[in-house]
Amino acid sequence: xxxxxxxxxxxxxxxxxxxxxxxxxRVATLAILSxxxxxxxxxxxxxxxxxxxxxxxxxxNSWLPPMTSQGWPVPIPHPQYFSNFSDAMTLVxxxxxxxxxxxxxxxxVAGSVLSSSLVAYSFARLRWPGRDFFFVLVLATxxxxxxxxxxxxxxxxxxxxWVDTFLPLxxxxxxxxxxxxxxxxxxxxxxxxxxAEAARIDGAGEFRIWWQIVMPLxxxxxxxxxxxxxxxxWEDYFGPLIYVGGDPNNWTLQLGLKAFETAAGGGxxxxxxxxxxxxxxxxxxxxxxxxxxxxxxxxVTLTGxxx
Amino acid sequence: MAELAxxxxxxxxxxxxxxxxxxxxLTGYLFAxxxxxxxxxxxxxxxxxxxxxxxxxxxxANPPHWIGLQNxxxxxxxxxxxxxxLGNTLWYVTFKTPVVIVTSLFLAILMNQKVxxxxxxxxxxxxxxxxxxxxxxxxxxxxxxxxxxxxxxLGALHLPQQEWFLNPQYAKTGxxxxxxxxxxxxxxxxxxxxxxxxxxxxxxxxxxxxxxxRRFWNITLPMLSPTLFFIILTNVIGAFxxxxxxxVISTTAGGAGAQPGDPEKSLLFYEVYLYKYFGxxxxxxxxxxAWILFIVVLAITATQLYLSRRWVYYEGG
Numbered sequence: 001x002x003x004x005x006x007x008x009x010x011x012x013x014x015x016x017x018x019x020x021x022x023x024x025x026r027v028a029t030l031a032i033l034s035x036x037x038x039x040x041x042x043x044x045x046x047x048x049x050x051x052x053x054x055x056x057x058x059x060x061n062s063w064l065p066p067m068t069s070q071g072w073p074v075p076i077p078h079p080q081y082f083s084n085f086s087d088a089m090t091l092v093x094x095x096x097x098x099x100x101x102x103x104x105x106x107x108x109v110a111g112s113v114l115s116s117s118l119v120a121y122s123f124a125r126l127r128w129p130g131r132d133f134f135f136v137l138v139l140a141t142x143x144x145x146x147x148x149x150x151x152x153x154x155x156x157x158x159x160x161x162w163v164d165t166f167l168p169l170x171x172x173x174x175x176x177x178x179x180x181x182x183x184x185x186x187x188x189x190x191x192x193x194x195x196a197e198a199a200r201i202d203g204a205g206e207f208r209i210w211w212q213i214v215m216p217l218x219x220x221x222x223x224x225x226x227x228x229x230x231x232x233x234w235e236d237y238f239g240p241l242i243y244v245g246g247d248p249n250n251w252t253l254q255l256g257l258k259a260f261e262t263a264a265g266g267g268x269x270x271x272x273x274x275x276x277x278x279x280x281x282x283x284x285x286x287x288x289x290x291x292x293x294x295x296x297x298x299x300v301t302l303t304g305x306x307x
Numbered sequence: 308m309a310e311l312a313x314x315x316x317x318x319x320x321x322x323x324x325x326x327x328x329x330x331x332x333l334t335g336y337l338f339a340x341x342x343x344x345x346x347x348x349x350x351x352x353x354x355x356x357x358x359x360x361x362x363x364x365x366x367x368a369n370p371p372h373w374i375g376l377q378n379x380x381x382x383x384x385x386x387x388x389x390x391x392x393l394g395n396t397l398w399y400v401t402f403k404t405p406v407v408i409v410t411s412l413f414l415a416i417l418m419n420q421k422v423x424x425x426x427x428x429x430x431x432x433x434x435x436x437x438x439x440x441x442x443x444x445x446x447x448x449x450x451x452x453x454x455x456x457x458x459x460x461l462g463a464l465h466l467p468q469q470e471w472f473l474n475p476q477y478a479k480t481g482x483x484x485x486x487x488x489x490x491x492x493x494x495x496x497x498x499x500x501x502x503x504x505x506x507x508x509x510x511x512x513x514x515x516x517x518x519x520x521r522r523f524w525n526i527t528l529p530m531l532s533p534t535l536f537f538i539i540l541t542n543v544i545g546a547f548x549x550x551x552x553x554x555v556i557s558t559t560a561g562g563a564g565a566q567p568g569d570p571e572k573s574l575l576f577y578e579v580y581l582y583k584y585f586g587x588x589x590x591x592x593x594x595x596x597a598w599i600l601f602i603v604v605l606a607i608t609a610t611q612l613y614l615s616r617r618w619v620y621y622e623g624g
Contacts, residue, residue, distance in 0.1 A: 033418070042456075206334045
């Protein structure tokens with residue numbers, strides 16, 4: 001998927017260089033990268049540490065684990081570490097929020113992947129009058145500020161009685177997303193035509209070629225789209241705020257988390273509980289990232305290429 | 308479904324007026340129809356409708372009532388929050404974009420060196436980009452709280468501590484600090500751009516005695532300019548639309564009673580300000596505001612496209 005660099009570096013150990021200056025440069029690069037990497041990862045580590053602390057020590061900015069009265073660290077499988085999580089999960093109905101988020105996410109991912117793939121196939125592999133014009137239009141919509149369509153969309157959805165249901169969050173994903181269409185079109189153009197041609201000679205229709213030949217070959221790109229759509233739906237705040245904000249039974253995790261902050265917040269926020277709840281909401285996304293990071297990275301890289 | 312496609316194609320093939328080309332065109336429209344329909348029903352139609360609504364007084368429950376240019380007149384002449392919100396947003400766009408570009412370019416250049424473990428660095432620098440939800444915003448409110456980790460570290464280094472999201476002078480700076488955590492996507496795109504610069508250009512320049520700065524200025528930047536342009540364009544448009552983080556930060560950091568846009572309207576960005584009128588069901592006024600933002604963004608994008616001819620270098624074009 002990633003285009004190989006015209007002249008890929010030879011596989012020699014990094015420290016085997018010709019000159020001392022070059023080695024020094026590499027060590028310096030490595031040192032700067034490591035410091036920056038640490039700075040990037042510390043917030044998440046700090047989140048974990050804060051989520052484990054009792055409220056009395058959460059503001060002391062200590063990196064040390066909680067101590068027993070004898071001055072030893074409290075061993076890891078100790079109920080103290082998990083009480084924040086169980087407290088956080090019982091303060092507001094996270095189970096309902098989780099279920100709602102799951103419904104929205106599953107249908108959004110399916111919608112985004114299927115519709116964007118079908119449309120991308122049309123732009124990449126079929127010839128029809130106006131195709132290039134419409135493709136420019138697809139790209140142009142990516143530059144369109146969403147705010148200009150959001151108010152009329154809300155009016156439409158409220159007129160047809162969809163407000164306070166999940167439909168406004170799900171249905172639009174079934175009409176293709178410009179960014180995903182672009183990404184998949186780039187990928188489809190790189191798939192060799194021979195297989196599709198052979199199938200065409202055997203009498204296969206375009207739908208069948210798309211479904212049985214192109215879709216399986218495009219798995220990495222589809223995985224990238226799926227994973228973007230997943231994090232997008234899981235972490236969407238604005239959509240749920242607008243469309244299901246009025247009914248707590250329909251709240252997603254993001255809305256629930258904000259409500260939880262209000263419940264655990266007020267004058268002096270219970271940061272240990274807020275961080276614990278935040279981590280729980282964040283974990284599916286982190287897991288998806290670490291499993292599918294290859295697809296994330298290839299997907300992002302693909303969008304940066306010139307069409 | 309796949310089985311159905313075959314007989315249908317066979318049947319179509321027998322009809323003389325639907326030749327190969329026409330059939331392909333028909334299939335093309337059919338396959339693109341979800342987007343074509345979505346574009347009409349969810350983008351173009353709504354846009355035109357909202358343009359109309361912007362000349363009316365409309366609360367959804369009652370039919371829109373035509374009032375001509377009154378919404379626009381009121382916005383420009385009497386609404387002091389409009390100027391405030393536009394000013395805040397322009398400030399944010401102006402300072403955030405260069406910070407994001409410079410940071411991501413710096414990281415991409417470092418990662419383009421022949422150093423071990425690039426895979427792991429790439430993972431670490433990209434990871435924040437996937438955690439954009441409310442939890443991540445809370446994390447930054449906590450990190451930048453008066454007793455938070457950032458102030459703690461600043462104190463240890465004997466640097467001045469700030470109240471960040473509680474101080475109107477530093478609230479936007481706090482958001483830019485938070486923004487530098489999200490440079491994963493531009494960094495990866497720039498890294499791919501750097502990778503595609505042919506090595507022989509550098510080798511030729513080195514033979515001619517060009518130093519590292521000269522090579523950066525005369526090879527790296529021109530070869531990277533299309534990528535940089537793409538990133539600047541998308542980041543400017545994105546920064547104009549800042550909402551979630553500002554909305555959540557201002558209502559979280561300030562505690563009970565904090566209004567969206569607090570402290571002292573320093574985080575009152577354009578969409579946070581617009582959202583207020585949406586919440587009040589003043590759809591005509593909110594639509595007028597949306598169209599003003601749309602025209603501002605369009606004008607800036609068009610200017611950038613025009614200016615790009617002077618600095619963006621396209622190979623073979």
